[in-house]
Amino acid sequence: MSVTRLSAEDDNQESKKAKKEAPLVLGFSDEDKIGTIQPYDDALVITLRIGGYDVKRVLVDQGSVEEVMYPDLYKGLNLKLEDLMPYDSPLVSVEGKTVTPRGQIRLPIQTGLDVVEVDFIVVDNYSLYTAIVARPWLHTLGAVSFTLHQKVKYPLEGQVKEIVGNQSMARQCIVVAISHQPNVESLASAERSL
Template sequence: MEAPQARREKRSFRVICLLEGPQSEAEALTQLPQVTFTQADFNSTIQNLDDPVVITLQLGDLLVKKVLLDPGSSADVLFYSTFQKMKLSNNILQSTGGDLVSLSGKRVPIIGSVWLQTTLGEHPLSKICDIQYLVVDYFSPYNLIIGRL
């Protein structure tokens, strides 16, 4: 469970990330490409439409694959094995108390947190944000879990 202060900081930071300047909402919406679904999209014969969404994103200068998008998660999680593969120093970990609860219900202690510059999407439709990741030492088939953005 995230500490209340960390939740407030994360929420504040996400609001800042959403603000890209003095554009009106209508101007911002006209700049984005539109996505349209038809009835044919809903009547698909394709199986497993509920498969997890797994993407690749950029953390600083590194390309990280196997990133799970989990809109049901309130935390952004970086697994310690990935942290080590990125050759990051333990000195940059900020002390964070508490535990996360895994999908199986097991409590997983948080080693610490780290802010990393994260690039979502590809140029020219990319967005760069500093995201605070909770670092946990727990096995996962993913390198990161991105929660609600």
Template sequence: MRPIDGVITLPPIDPNRVLQPHQNALILTLGINDFDVRQILVDPGSSADLLQMFTFKQMGFPSSTLENPRRILSGFNRASTTSLGDVMLPVQAGPIILNVQFFMVEDLSSFNAIMGRTWLHGMKVIPSTYHQMVSYLTEDGQINLYGS
């Protein structure tokens, strides 16, 4: 199954899910390489998809499986960090599985991963911090994944 193009409508706010007013970041749980990974920040401002090295090791991967070590990643504030390498992993969001190239980093604050524009565009996802969800279309209809 693949995401498709079309019209996405966002539902009214569910007062039981989202307390008003709020300024919460959009945090999801997604399947990465058959593991449920929690505390994933959806960041449309990031041009890269990042994975915490600790999370990668918890999945059972050794550091030796990483490719292209020591890439310089620059942040919006011009701060830079050096990646430990990159790896391609399948990410499942609902019924859709998309292979994602993750850059491995040592410290993502309290997040296990950051899904940036690469994943958002590949999935054709519309993120909404207001609704605390991402929405996308499949041949079977619209899928809404709610933040945690």
């Protein structure tokens, strides 16, 4: 996995800037919950600018070590197989199934003025989400995420910036997931007829 942080400033300017500014603390308080629907247990689903496009239904997953792109985004960006680099390692899905990736592609993710280039693993499986961003993106950005507060916070030019989750979108994804599950009654009747 290769992740690169791009910056318009050179090292000398950054070191001068760092001497003048106090270190930022990225944290969360009860005030960060204002505007969220409480109580809840929603996933952190955000909109990000990926490859020059605003992409909705992006899951922030601190537990994942790979950024993943699903067919909706792959097709929406008009990517072709020849755009992909080889990626030979199989992945294990949430359901425990082995998934063979189609390949890998490096794309920029823009947050504010900051651009982080990320290697997405492209899979051809159905997902509620268009993409998953994971620890490599969070760590390169210097970000922390918290599902309780439905936010991602990161430092940028001496300030703490934030990306706010979309609980409504997260809940819509859950409804879609439930509607795509096989009907238990029809499975049971099919088993009886065998």
